Amino acid sequence: MQVYKAPLRDMRFVLHELHGSAELTALEGQGELSADLIDDVLEQAANFTETVLLPLNASGDLEGCHYENGVVRTPQGFRQAYDAFREAGWNAAASDPAYGGQGLPASVYKLVEEMICSSNLSFGLYPGLTHGAYLALRSHGSQELKDAWLPKMVEGRWSGTMCLTEPHCGTDLGLLRTRAIPQGDGSYSITGSKIFISAGEHDLTENIVHLVLARLPDAPKGIKGISLFLVPKFLQDADGNPGPRNGVSCSGIEHKMGIKASATCQINFDAAKGWLIGEPHKGMRAMFTMMNSERVSVGTQGLGVAEAAYQAAVAYARERLQGRSLAGAKYPDRPADPIIVHPDVRRMLMTARAYTEGCRALCGWVARALDEHELSPDQQIRTAAEDRVALMTPIVKALFTDLGFEVANLAVQTYGGHGYIREHGVEQYVRDARIAQIYEGTNGVQALDLVGRKMSSNFGRPLRSFFHPVLAFIDANLEDEALADFIGPLAKSFGTLQQATAHIAANGLRDPEEAGAAATDYLRLFGLVALGYMWARMAKIAVGKRETAGADAAFYEAKLVTARFYMERLLPQTGALWSAIRSGKASTMALGEDRF
Template structure:
């Protein structure tokens, strides 16, 4: 049986105590956001996901979506759940009040996203894609298109998609062939085929708004000739309601390894009416607004599944009786001890816990910078936040999804044979988590983005937003009673990251293959160090809070113990990663393609 309760205590710790939610009210549009209001919202979200979404996770996986004659039906219960979700106003919590949203900060909404991904990842993809489309339109669409489409999308009666991939091109979008022909009325006729379109067709909303990449007749070759178009399933009538069916059709759905409750569609556009979003031939600029939003959200998916897997594994480890503790029976009144007494099971659970809580803390740091980027009144603070967010986006996407899949696999290991069969639901987490490492740009692509774009940008300016606070923290806490022993290992790992950064910068200038060969290890190294920094900071906060009157000492002591585990058992990976990076490309590129 799948076990999940939103980790509200840890979420409050990250939001209020680690990152200081009391300063949110000083940002533009957040004057009424108080810690009490945030807690109330999180508690209501927790009720929604546990009472409405989580009960549909296993059944939705078993039933999956069905396709017949262009119509896609979601699993039983999804429509009612979506109606409850929309009627509760959850679809617009992160959207601008100008379009009917509630305007809550990313610091809060990303935690709600995590809950939804833990409870029912497949369901969460539908509103998740809509929000990504909302982001692209709100930043790049002309006002007339915003007024026609955004209120319905924020309300949740219309949904959104992102249509990039074509049968012959995935990451290399410069190869796409979908055409856009100008029409006399200022619209465009869109013709082409797209695949792997999440939520491309379904029965949850009355209309679906597709954002489609296509080429104009005069488009230059390659990625610089791509434009972005808004193509609705139904053309809005004069009253704003869905009218005539547009020339867009779902021609089939994919039969996937996981996320069965999410429809992944093959889409055909046959002279479909669409409207230009942004400037001609500048579609990737507009689409990247959506893609970057989605990449952070996909990272959250990894964390969400990893948390659900951890909680399920802990519940099983407490109940499953097998053998006796190596140091002697802990429960002599029982026929055997629960497996949670065994060191290797503890290693497994502590690894899952340390990665999940570290990722949640790092997600909170990135979310705070998303808020600063959008809402700070200080231009320099906004620029630093934008630099930090740009730098961390590929790291969050790749690291969190790698660790989410790892944690799901570790959870299955705790269950043993019972994890491999469907009865307990753990194997679903493994299947669901695996896709997150692939879509929205594979994790290898994220690594190339980090070393190829983010590191050299503005002569390394992005790095300062991370390196400076980490170095300042290390220097300030070397002699701290609790944090000092943690800062030592962190300092060594951070030193390895600095050396690796210089190595890649130097080698990559002479030979781009050297940077590419080091990219995946470098991203992992960066992520491991970032989690180490988060754990050192969390340990400091916990040490200060645990001595206050009425403190939740058990919670804070667990934080400090988990921080020590991370530094002892997981952070040492940094040394191995630096060793692999130093090895260079030679052995990796030695074989001729025919020798593989």
């Protein structure tokens, strides 16, 4: 049986204490936001995810989606849960009030997303994809399109997708073949086939609004010739309700390793009616608005699964009796000690805890930048925030999903043989977590994006959005003896990151394969340092509050213990990663293709 309780105390710590939620009120439209309001939202989300979504997670995985004659049915209970989700206003929570949204900042809603992903990742993909489509349409669509389609998407009555991948092309979208032919009424006739379309067909909403990449007849070759179109499942009638069926059909669903309650569809467009979003041949720019949002959300998926897996591992480690402590029986009145007394089990639990809490803190830092970029009245702050989001997006996506999968595997290992069977539900976390390392751009692609684009963008300006605050924090706290155990390791690993950055920049200019060979190790190195920065900041707060915290003293003491574990046992990986980066591409590229 799966267990999950939203980690509200840690979420409040990240939002209010670490990142200063009071500062959100200075952003456009957030003047009435308060700590009490935020806490109420988080508590309501916790109640919904724990009582409505969690009970459907294992059953949805077991049943999966059903496909028959072009119709997809979600597992039992999903439609009722979605109706309750929509009626409670969660679809609209983070959307623009101009279209019926509640305008909740990303700093808050990312924590709601985490709870949804912890309790039921498959369910979360349906509203998650809709919000991504909403962002792309709101940013790039004409006012006519936005007025016609966004209100019902924000409400959750209609859902959204993004349709990129085709059978012959995934990451290399320059190869796509879907065609868009202009019609006399300003619309386009869309013909082609797409695969791996999450939430492409289902029974949760009245209509599905597909955002489709396609080529116009005069499109230049490659990725520069791609346009973006809005193609609904049902056309609107005169009253704005679902009318005639469009030329959109589902020819099958994928039978997958995980997220089985999420319908992953093969979608065919047969002279379907659609409308251009943005400018001709500029579809990738519009789609990246959605993809970048989704990449941060996919990182949140990794975090959510990690939290659920960690909680499951802790619960089992406390209950499972096996052997005696190496230091002597800790529970002599029992036939054996619970396995939580054993050092290796502690290693796994502490690793899971340190990664999960560190990722939550880092996600909050990036979410604040999302809010500042969108809502700050100060253009200088908006630009700096944009740089931080651009730099950190591939790191959040790749690091969080890699660590989510690692933590899920640690949970299975904690359970031993009982983790490998379905009964306890932790093997589902491993299967569900695995896809997050693949979709929205594989983690290898994220690493290439980091070294190939973000490092050199604007003469390295995005890098400064991270390097400068970290260096300032180290300099400001280097002489604080109470923080020596945290600032010293952070400073050392940050120096390593600076060396690695310079090394890749120099060698990548000379030989792009050198940068490519180093990319994945560099992203992990960068990510570990970023987590170290968060842990040092959290330790500083805990040191300052633990003596006067009263009933909360144990919380702050646990923060310090976990921070120390991270610095001593996990952050030192940066040294090995730097060694691998320095070795260059030679051993990676030397073996002839015919020898594999």
